[in-house]
Amino acid sequence: MRSLSKTTTDADSLRGQIRDNSVRIIDVRRAEDYKKDHIPKSVNLPLAELLADDSPEKVLKIAQNLGIDDQTQVVVYDDTFGALASRVAWTLQYLGHSEVSLLDMTYSQWKGLGLETDNSETEISSKTHSIKLQPQIMSSAEYLEQVKEQKNVIVIDNRERLNFLEQHIPGAINIPYRTLASDDKILKPKEEMKRLLKNRNIPQDAEIITYCGSVGTLSGLAYYALKSADFPNVKLYVRSFKEWKGLNKPIVRQENANYWDLSAE
Amino acid sequence: MKLSTITKQSRQGRKPKINWGRVEESERFAETVKLFRQGKLDSDLFRRFRLQHGAYGTRMTDDYAMVRIKLPAGEVYPHQLEKIATLSEQYSIGSAHVSTRQNMQLHWVILEDVSEILRSLAEVGLTSREACGNAVRNVMCSPVAGVCPAEEFDVTPYAVATAKFFLRNPLNQSLPRKFKFNFTCCEKHGMARMVDIGLIPQIKTINGQPRRGFKIFMGGGLGNRSFVGHQLEDWTPEEDLLYTSIATIRIFDRLGDRKHMERNRMRYLVNEMGWEQFQTLILKERAIVRMTQSAIVKLSVDETPQKLESHIRISGFDDKSIPDGFSRWRKGNTFAQKQSGYYSVSITLEAGDITANQLRALADISKEFSAEGYARTGFVQDVYLRFVSEDDLPRLYSKLLEVGLANPGSLTMVHPIGCSGTTSCNLALTNSHRLAKEIQRKFIELKLDEDEDLRESSIKISGCPNSCGQHQIATLGFFGGGGRVDKDMYPVYQMSVGGRSDGETMLGVTVMRIPAKRVIPATLKLIEVFKNNKKPGEDFKNWIHKVITGHADSQVKSVNDIKQILLPFTETPSIEQDKDFYADYGSDSSYHTRTGKGECAA
Numbered sequence: 001m002r003s004l005s006k007t008t009t010d011a012d013s014l015r016g017q018i019r020d021n022s023v024r025i026i027d028v029r030r031a032e033d034y035k036k037d038h039i040p041k042s043v044n045l046p047l048a049e050l051l052a053d054d055s056p057e058k059v060l061k062i063a064q065n066l067g068i069d070d071q072t073q074v075v076v077y078d079d080t081f082g083a084l085a086s087r088v089a090w091t092l093q094y095l096g097h098s099e100v101s102l103l104d105m106t107y108s109q110w111k112g113l114g115l116e117t118d119n120s121e122t123e124i125s126s127k128t129h130s131i132k133l134q135p136q137i138m139s140s141a142e143y144l145e146q147v148k149e150q151k152n153v154i155v156i157d158n159r160e161r162l163n164f165l166e167q168h169i170p171g172a173i174n175i176p177y178r179t180l181a182s183d184d185k186i187l188k189p190k191e192e193m194k195r196l197l198k199n200r201n202i203p204q205d206a207e208i209i210t211y212c213g214s215v216g217t218l219s220g221l222a223y224y225a226l227k228s229a230d231f232p233n234v235k236l237y238v239r240s241f242k243e244w245k246g247l248n249k250p251i252v253r254q255e256n257a258n259y260w261d262l263s264a265e
Numbered sequence: 266m267k268l269s270t271i272t273k274q275s276r277q278g279r280k281p282k283i284n285w286g287r288v289e290e291s292e293r294f295a296e297t298v299k300l301f302r303q304g305k306l307d308s309d310l311f312r313r314f315r316l317q318h319g320a321y322g323t324r325m326t327d328d329y330a331m332v333r334i335k336l337p338a339g340e341v342y343p344h345q346l347e348k349i350a351t352l353s354e355q356y357s358i359g360s361a362h363v364s365t366r367q368n369m370q371l372h373w374v375i376l377e378d379v380s381e382i383l384r385s386l387a388e389v390g391l392t393s394r395e396a397c398g399n400a401v402r403n404v405m406c407s408p409v410a411g412v413c414p415a416e417e418f419d420v421t422p423y424a425v426a427t428a429k430f431f432l433r434n435p436l437n438q439s440l441p442r443k444f445k446f447n448f449t450c451c452e453k454h455g456m457a458r459m460v461d462i463g464l465i466p467q468i469k470t471i472n473g474q475p476r477r478g479f480k481i482f483m484g485g486g487l488g489n490r491s492f493v494g495h496q497l498e499d500w501t502p503e504e505d506l507l508y509t510s511i512a513t514i515r516i517f518d519r520l521g522d523r524k525h526m527e528r529n530r531m532r533y534l535v536n537e538m539g540w541e542q543f544q545t546l547i548l549k550e551r552a553i554v555r556m557t558q559s560a561i562v563k564l565s566v567d568e569t570p571q572k573l574e575s576h577i578r579i580s581g582f583d584d585k586s587i588p589d590g591f592s593r594w595r596k597g598n599t600f601a602q603k604q605s606g607y608y609s610v611s612i613t614l615e616a617g618d619i620t621a622n623q624l625r626a627l628a629d630i631s632k633e634f635s636a637e638g639y640a641r642t643g644f645v646q647d648v649y650l651r652f653v654s655e656d657d658l659p660r661l662y663s664k665l666l667e668v669g670l671a672n673p674g675s676l677t678m679v680h681p682i683g684c685s686g687t688t689s690c691n692l693a694l695t696n697s698h699r700l701a702k703e704i705q706r707k708f709i710e711l712k713l714d715e716d717e718d719l720r721e722s723s724i725k726i727s728g729c730p731n732s733c734g735q736h737q738i739a740t741l742g743f744f745g746g747g748g749r750v751d752k753d754m755y756p757v758y759q760m761s762v763g764g765r766s767d768g769e770t771m772l773g774v775t776v777m778r779i780p781a782k783r784v785i786p787a788t789l790k791l792i793e794v795f796k797n798n799k800k801p802g803e804d805f806k807n808w809i810h811k812v813i814t815g816h817a818d819s820q821v822k823s824v825n826d827i828k829q830i831l832l833p834f835t836e837t838p839s840i841e842q843d844k845d846f847y848a849d850y851g852s853d854s855s856y857h858t859r860t861g862k863g864e865c866a867a
Contacts, residue, residue, distance in 0.1 A: 160354075160358075160359055161356075161357060161358045161359070161373055162358050162359065162373075165358075165373065173375075174375065176354070176355060176356075178351075178354040178355045179355040179356065179378075183351075195295075195381075196378070196381060199295050199298070199299075199377045199378065199380060199381065200375075200377045200378075201299075201302065201377070254325075254326065255325065256324065256325045256687075256859050257323075257324040257325060257687060257688060257689060258686070258687045258688045258696050258698070258699065258849075258851040258852060259358065259372070259373055259688055259689065260688075260851065261686075261688045261696060261698050261699040261702070261850070261851040262358060262360075262362065262372055262373075262618060262685060262688035262689055262698060263358050263359065263360050263618065263620075264360040264614070264615065264618035264619050264620040264623065
């Protein structure tokens with residue numbers, strides 16, 4: 001099994017990589033936001049564009065057009081607490097690109113620190129990339145259903161608590177995506193994440209499957225949070241709860257309590 | 266008139282003087298949860314430990330807990346509000362709940378995550394220690410102490426010092442049952458007679474010198490059986506405050522009933538023993554405490570004068586930009602403090618619920634608008650901002666409006682109390698929480714907050730016969746239960762009228778059972794009858810008081826008359842005629858009662 005060299009890249013490292021031109025930075029915000037300003041030398045891949053068709057063939061094309069070959073160091077960022085960036089990073093990783101990591105902060109935080117931005121488009125010359133799919137980081141509905149009762153498998157739902165209480169995949173536990181971040185980073189410090197998971201009795205050698213509401217963004221972030229805490233065997237159920245419900249798979253809820261009425265929304 | 270404000274306070278915000286938290290308690294909590302889950306710790310022992318650390322059980326499940334954050338005297342600082350906001354999103358349901366005892370609660374927390382919350386709370390100086398369990402619970406203090414025009418002196422430092430003295434004190438780690446203090450500012454604003462120990466500040470002139478002291482009440486409290494407290498003595502000097510508190514807790518610890526959890530609050534002891542004997546015991550015990558305590562045992566009352574930030578006005582805010590509804594809000598949500606030019610503002614929350622974003626907005630708003638730089642939770646699931654400059658009120662209103670915190674009528678009857686009910690409580694029979702919200706929405710729509718006749722009245726709702734919603738001291742009180750037509754159940758509320766907690770404290774008088782879905786129309790009917798029968802200048806509260814005390818001079822002369830008037834609301838349609846009648850608020854399906862084990866007496 002290939003493991004990531006690192007989950008996140010900090011601002012200083014990235015700035016160094018920008019200086020010596022040794023990185024491909026992907027900005028996954030919307031095109032109009034990217035046009036206004038972005039991290040220097042970044043290229044734009046709006047998440048929606050990827051989600052329109054994320055078949056390996058299409059992703060391969062996208063990667064090649066973004067000038068990514070098998071050896072390119074890739075760093076991804078967004079302005080949505082790292083969830084969109086995670087989904088893109090994971091997709092590249094699934095394609096077989098191992099040298100990908102997340103910028104450890106959002107674009108707003110980057111700007112807030114007064115770091116460099118730019119509004120010129122980055123010129124790209126396309127590259128050739130291979131396909132080496134990594135099925136060990138992906139879960140389908142069928143796979144999830146098949147293994148979820150196994151003792152060593154833990155299914156994690158990363159939606160908000162109220163959504164989880166209302167309905168979730170039987171046996172899943174809930175770690176809301178907001179739990180993954182710290183005040184100024186998209187992911188908690190490693191030790192804090194480890195402590196949280198240890199309190200939850202999640203063994204390091206468990207096979208973990210994460211899911212969220214629809215397209216695997218929140219659970220994509222959880223995928224990287226788990227990676228950062230040295231959990232080697234994590235899968236993303238990328239089509240998540242929306243597909244699960246669509247397939248009429250079993251769902252459970254917390255019964256006999258009107259928890260929604262306790263919410264101020 | 267040009268109104269202009271914007272304050273230039275440091276964005277950091279003011280920091281609290283006292284750190285109530287201990288990080289090591291979070292580590293111990295995490296380890297103890299593990300032992301419990303591994304079956305190495307008896308579940309009764311674990312429950313006691315959990316409650317001692319402020320984590321309460323949740324409706325029908327062992328997986329979740331409620332974390333009750335203690336806010337002594339209700340004081341909460343901007344960075345603490347921000348932290349609670351974040352914690353609510355990380356570990357709870359994205360909103361927090363302000364309780365009737367000035368706590369802030371996070372519900373539906375996974376038991377294994379509680380330790381993370383305790384750790385984060387400690388980082389900002391907060392704790393949930395002894396917020397539940399058989400200990401001295403959050404020490405309450407009138408949210409307007411220090412600004413109340415009627416008070417004799419500010420009791421806040423005494424409340425805070427009392428909280429500080431008892432927190433983690435071995436004296437109160439294993440009482441027969443919970444123990445509650447309530448400091449109030451004056452007769453009107455408090456509940457001094459409805460707690461174990463209630464205090465009202467009183468200055469007495471002795472040899473020409475004004476001296477601080479208290480009127481102390483004991484043995485009161487609400488519950489399945491409620492009692493009004495007794496005054497210990499004519500006047501208790503401030504130096505006797507701590508001795509009296511210690512003596513009372515020692516007596517309760519020694520003589521309180523440890524077998525019958527359902528009736529072992531101190532008020533039962535007082536009731537069984539008789540007040541005079543209890544009073545004698547306390548006074549004797551206090552003499553012993555006074556003689557035997559070492560000189561260093563005293564309350565550390567912080568007497569430093571309060572620091573108020575001066576506001577620098579830099580931007581204009583003219584009459585034209587004052588949003589609609591300002592004068593209505595001002596009338597029902599604010600009052601002039603004893604300090605001239607300053608106002609106190611009560612923010613009404615629907616049944617005490619506040620979202621993470623609203624908590625963050627409140628943090629900013631308290632930095633910007635309160636010259637004392639922090640907020641205080643109140644007695645009725647509300648939040649106070651004090652020391653707001655009169656000129657700032659329009660701008661404050663517009664800020665509150667932006668974040669949905671500007672509902673009118675906070676200080677009127679349209680602001681009801683509803684305990685958490687079936688939203689999270691094991692004991693609840695009805696969704697009292699939602700009913701409170703429904704009443705508030707309906708009454709605001711009807712503009713009842715603008716009705717002077719209703720201003721002093723109150724509506725309080727509990728989801729079961731216990732009294733978290735304090736229904737016995739409400740002008741209109743309700744507690745939940747189940748009714749039945751053949752085999753079909755429907756939610757119902759027992760209604761009481763005329764309860765009050767002021768200088769003439771009395772418990773409400775039971776009227777009748779009203780189906781949940783008829784509570785609002787029945788209440789409106791009663792208001793209508795009052796309007797038709799009232800004497801000029803008479804308000805609803807006084808009218809009800811006269812009816813139940815046999816002094817009525819209108820057509821409605823007794824509780825029985827009220828019963829007759831409301832009788833049509835008790836009619837039960839068949840389930841085919843009216844399906845909605847058989848469903849509780851917040852539920853589409855047929856009603857059935859279902860309860861778990863309570864932990865109030867654990």
